[in-house]
Amino acid sequence: MAPGGAQGLVLQRDDHRSEALLKFTLDDVAYLTSDEGVAALADVAALPSLDGVRDVAVVRERHAARAPVLIETTLLRRRAVAKLPDAGQWLFTDEALQQATAEPVAAHRALRLAGRVVHDVTCSVGADLAALRRTAAEVVGSDLDPVRVAMARHNLGGEVLICRADALHPVTRDAAVVADPARRSEGRRRFDPREYMPALDDLLEVCSDRDLAVKCAPGIDFDALGDMGFRGEVEITSWAGSVREACLWSPGLGESGVTRRATVLDTGEQLTDAEDSDCEVGPVGRWIVDPDGAVVRAGLVRHYAARHGLWQLDPEIAYLSGDTVPPGVRGFEVIEELAFTEKALRQALSVHDCGVLEILVRGVNVNPDELRRRLRLRGTVSLSVVITRIGAGANARRRAFICRSVPVAASI
Structure with missing residues (x-):
């Protein structure tokens, strides 16, 4: 060659x-x-x-x-650059970059390991090591791929001990283990955690007597984790408006009494299932709030509502309503509610002189892009519409809420 x-x-x-x-x-x-x-x-x-x-x-x-x-x-x-703004001289492979943790997310995870001796057993090209070296008492990195080991040594400039080793055959003792199993192979995503490399069930077994943090895909099946014997905390983290990862924290690293956590790095808010989840279900108020994806994915919508004095429009739907908007959150101010049909919505939007429409949907089988084209809007005003289902079974009703979207800085 x-x-x-x-x-x-x-x-x-x-x-x-x-x-x-x-x-x-x-x-x-x-x-x-x-x-x-x-x-x-x-x-x-x-x-x-x-x-x-x-x-x-x-x-x-x-x-x-x-x-x-x-x-x-x-x-x-x-x-x-979008993920790792300080990595301008780094070396990558395509798959390594795709899976690399964005710097703000890696920094957040590293803070939870501050002061610990940490071994990243799937260090790849070093994105997590770069964050860990700033908070941990001592850091070791290893990976089975010799090319990625060489790239990581270059990327970290010799500041971290990095060696070639199999994550399933530990080369350290006592250190907290961090792992980011590969979820891609030759461009194909692996959705079953038993098909991760290394397989998640094998990793949990090998590290059963170690403090362990494992980065997983945010869509991981929580029930499957229980079947594999995981009994710690699952943290769902979002950044820049997108859910980035699920991190599994073993009991020695998690918070007592917490099994699920949502962390929203954009606002600095954290929410756990140990908090109050008592919230009402009622008709729409002045505002509709679409909770951050981390809150929804972690199953903490009711906890979020209780914290901020909001209520649910439907007990099975993630949209919330209230008379105020939580700090740092975008709000949708309701100006009209109607039974959802395309004809009724088109007529109402015409009355409001709508020409640009944002469409949010939950609980209803509607494709926003296709609906927008069919509405054929010709007005001059920018609006949002929230389309959802209220009620279940024979009592289910499809509702549309025409709203003014208020930016975060102007939320009330």
């Missing part, structure tokens, strides 16, 4: 992302971290886009067989 670990490069376009069908080698890492490789990366980074045949041809002309790894590394670094 030619230097650079690949004979060629194939670029695929999908939602403005460029992915290379390329496997990095240890030779690639050695080159990219050499003086020659660093200079070549700077040369390629100076090209504005790398999304055209001309730019790719320029790299090939200048760097020959090294072009594939230079282009891929440059593209990955550009993609990494």
